[in-house]
Amino acid sequence: MADASKDYVGSFPPGKKITVVFVIGGPGSGKGTQCAKIVNQFGFTHLSAGELLREEVKSDTEQGTMIKNLMQEGKLVPSDIIVRLLLKAMLESGNDKFLIDGFPRNEENRQAYENIVNIEPEFVLFIDCSLEEMERRILNRNQGRDDDNVTTVRRRFGVFQESTLPVIQHYEKLGKLRRVDGDRQPDIVFEDVKAVFAQLNIQVASTRKREGTEKC
Template identity: 60%
Template sequence: MIQNMIKEGKIVPSEVTIKLLEKAMLENGNDKFLIDGFPRNEENRAAFEVVTQIEPEFVLFFACSEEEMEKRLLSRNQGREDDNIETIRKRFNVFLESSLPVVQYYESKGKVRKIDAAKPIAEVFDAVKAVFAAKHEKVEHHSCVTL
């Protein structure tokens, strides 16, 4: 079911995703987490916070133009079924409709750390390291929204 939804560029139901995340978090035994690509929509966000009683310390947002993302996804050649122009464009539209409001929600709370992802890999990595280095205090939880 998850594979078919990903192929269609759709979002996996919140309850499925949260159960998988919660299981992985509990089995890990750590109190710090970086969750890549979640929450993808407002339902994910609200359900995650209600079920887990966790609100992220901050959210990483990797900003990049649609054209650059298309170019990178089409050239990564990893053999993924969803790396085709139709699915990529569907995913971008889903992001604009569903995920961007989540970013805006966390931005209104001062929790978004924006990274210019169009820069070279080394510069992006340095920017990400700087975000984590800036957190001197104990960081409880992280969440990351990506496309």
């Protein structure tokens, strides 16, 4: 893992700003929908921890089978596996702005990310959605996923609430948490999301402008 970390750091040009935003929310909170809108509006690369895990499951490897069993039981996948998958995706993207969806889910995730990647997120977007609304959305969608039944959904929500609350509190204490009401229609939610990212976009643009001026 240490070697992977060195490769990661060396992959970015010296002095280049790398922007990372975490997107956190319970299952069915609408993270994926909002991330797609953010990508279109602001040019981020969307990396879904859940999607990367599901792709690994499809690989039919020993690790993929282990991940599948954990997901079916509503349990969380070990942090080193998640970070390694995220790291690989970041290296292959060629972008410098990353939207990491569904991560970190717990303090272990957060610490593993900080130890291996060590790029502080600009902020953490928390899609705050009620259990009733998340359950309704998940049961209404038709994706053929094995983890979309009532019992598993409620277990997943319980795991999310218990494990992710310390992460939310950590970033809130640092002043990096941006909370939006996810119970509303996606377009309405995105109005709040746009306001958050528009501020970030201005900050990033200003930084690049200063860097360009210094070079001149």
